Amino acid sequence: MTVTEESFDVVVIGGGPVGENAADRASRTGLSVALVESELVGGECSYWACMPSKVLLRAGAVRALARDTPGLTDPGAPDAAAVFARRDEITSHWDDSGQVSWVEGAGLTLVRGHGRLAGERLVEVTAPKDGPAAGFGAAAEGDDAPVTRLLRARHAVIVATGSVPVLPDVPGLAEAAPWSSREATSADAVPESLVVVGGGVVGVEMANAYADLGSQVTLLARGGLLSSAEPFAGEMVAEALRAAGVDVRLGVEPSAVERAGGTVTVTLSDGGTVTAAEILVATGRVPRTADLDVAAVGLDESALGRGGALVVDESLQVTGVPGGWLYACGDVTGRAPTTHQGKYQARVVGDVVAARYGTQEGDRSPTAGDPVPGVGAEPARWSRYAATADQDARVQVVFTQPQVAWVGPTEREARAAGLPVEAVSYDLSWVAGASVESPGYAGRAQVLVDTQRRVLVGATFVGPDAGEMLHAATIxxxxxxxxxxxxxxxPAYPTVSEVWLRFLESYGL
Incomplete structure (x- = not known):
């Protein structure tokens, strides 16, 4: 085995968008930063999630817009080959050289390989001799053992390893070689039929996308759809999916799965069966800590959160690690598993590390009115050194037809937290801007008013391009x-944003 060792001020494990942002922000006060990535730099979002999934959904959304606009002719089913070709462009054909150039241009050191914690401020990175091990150097001649590189952090290690999909313990499921979100977003052909297991974001988006592309889709959900959103959102998406030809079955789950040749047979909990050419399992993800070796830094199972998450404080410092040198951001924390929320956490933790350990003159360290959150100190609420939005203003957009977008808690969550809220709803089709867009415009919006403080604590929008309406609510x-x-x-007239006036009028202003 070939072993090399070198030191950096900061080591970031995980080179997805979250790790990239954390590394960049941490380096801005003169700290040297190593970025460790075992797969493609740019991570899940760039190659197998956010970006390619939205391309797969786009053609169907435009077709729906054309169908609903008087004077336009239905362009027909999307050309799947052209859609996949565009997807390949967006993912750079799964070539991360562009992302690597950005990393190097930002002054970061890229280390290819699998990183794991190996002790206090120590990260062990292993990559096979013939793998993508840029920066490792050559192994000894004739040595087929993995090359190991030890990275010693002078100040901090930031974990941004993301999450991995969960495969339910269903007899025959693993042997049936099911798709995960990766296979669904990187497929090069549309299956004649597809069973989607799971009613969350990935499940409904991929059901929508493949139905648009011509697959006969069956969607199985143990409960309702989009259970983390307001109930009316999931109900409207279910109605739209059924109108698009998707067989939506609620209250059922697989009890057994069998693949025979080109057919997958799924036996359901209600005794029925469904067959398809492929099966996609989208039943959730868990923080990727199983291969991180957290025990090496004194964390046992009892110190981890749900699904093995790294528990962090508001400055994203991992709790339970002596010396306060370990930080985490993104899905691995289990706080708010979306790319945009993870990147927000990355900005926070990067700024925290830069402020605590950076020494470069003219840096962006906080002023006396916004004190440096020293090790063990509590950052001020809503300062840029606290991930406050994870608790009070998480945002989510689902790119189905119709889109679903929300910020903050649902009404149920707000009441469970003891907030004195009143829900104010409005049918978006009643707004002048919606009637101009399409005679068949359908949508609904709701805000949650804290009746004591008379401020908004949450909002949900369902309708065409609802995601573009969300940021006003977030602000x-x-x-x-x-x-x-x-x-x-x-609000400008006539736009759908006129609903903001209707909210206030409905509340009595």
């Missing part, structure tokens, strides 16, 4: 804008 929630002041934010 209102994060800014805790009083309703009396929000009344002076005049």
């Amino acid at each position: 209102a929630v994060v800014g805790q804008v009083p309703l009396d002041r929000l009344w002076h934010a005049v």
Whole structure:
């Protein structure tokens, strides 16, 4: 075995968008940073999740818009080959050289291989001799053993390893070689039929995408769809999927799966069966800590959160590790498993590390009014050194037809937390801007008003391009804008955003 060792101020494990952002921010006060990645730099979002999935959904969304617009002719089913070709462009044909150039241009050191914790401020990175091991150096001649590189962090290690999909313990399921989200977003052909297991974001988006592309889709969900959103959102998506030809079955789950040749047979919990050419399992993900060796830094199973998550404080410092040198951000924390929320955490933790350990003159260290959160100190709420939005303003967009977008808690979550809220709903089709867009426009929006403080704490939008309406609500929630002041934010006419005026009028302003 060939072993090399070198030191950096900071080591980041995980080179997805979250790790990239954390590494970049941490380096801005003169710290040297190593970025460790075992697969493609750019991570899940760039190659197998956010970006390719939205391309697969786009053609169907445009077709629906054309169908609903008087004067336009239905262009027909999307050309799957052209859609896949565009997907390949967006993923750079699964070539990360562009991302690598960005990393190097930012002054970061890329280390290819699998990183794991090996002791205090120590990361062990292993890569096969013939694998993508840039920066490792050559192994000894004739040595087929893995090359190992020890990275010693002078100040901090940041874990951004993301999450991995969960495969339910269903007889025959593993042997049936099911698709995960990776296979669904990187497929080069549309299966004649597809069974989707799971009613969450991945499940409904991929059911929508493959139905648009011509597959006969059956969607199985143990409960309702989009259970983390307001109930009306999942109900509207289920109705739209059924209208698009998807066989949506709620309250059922697989009890057995068998693949015979080109056919997968799924036996259901209600005694029925369904067959298809492929099966996609989208029943959730768990933080990727199983191969991180957290025991090496004194963390046992009892110190981890749900699904093995690294438990962090508001400055994203991992709790239970002496010396306060270990940090984490993104899905691995289990706090808010979306790319945008993970990148937000990355900005926070990168700034925390840069402020705590950076020495470069003219740095962006906080002022006296925004104190440096020293090791063990509590950062001020809503300072840039605290991931406050994870608790109060998480955002999510689901790119189905219709889109679903929300910020903050649902009404059920708010009431469970003891918040005095009133829900104000409005049918978006009643807004002038919606009627101009399409005679068949369908959508609904709801805000949650804290009746004591008279500010918004949450909002949900369902409708065409609902995701583009979300940020105004996010600003209102994060800014805790009083309703009396929000009344002076005049929406342009005729736009769908006029719903903001209707919310306030409905509330009595």
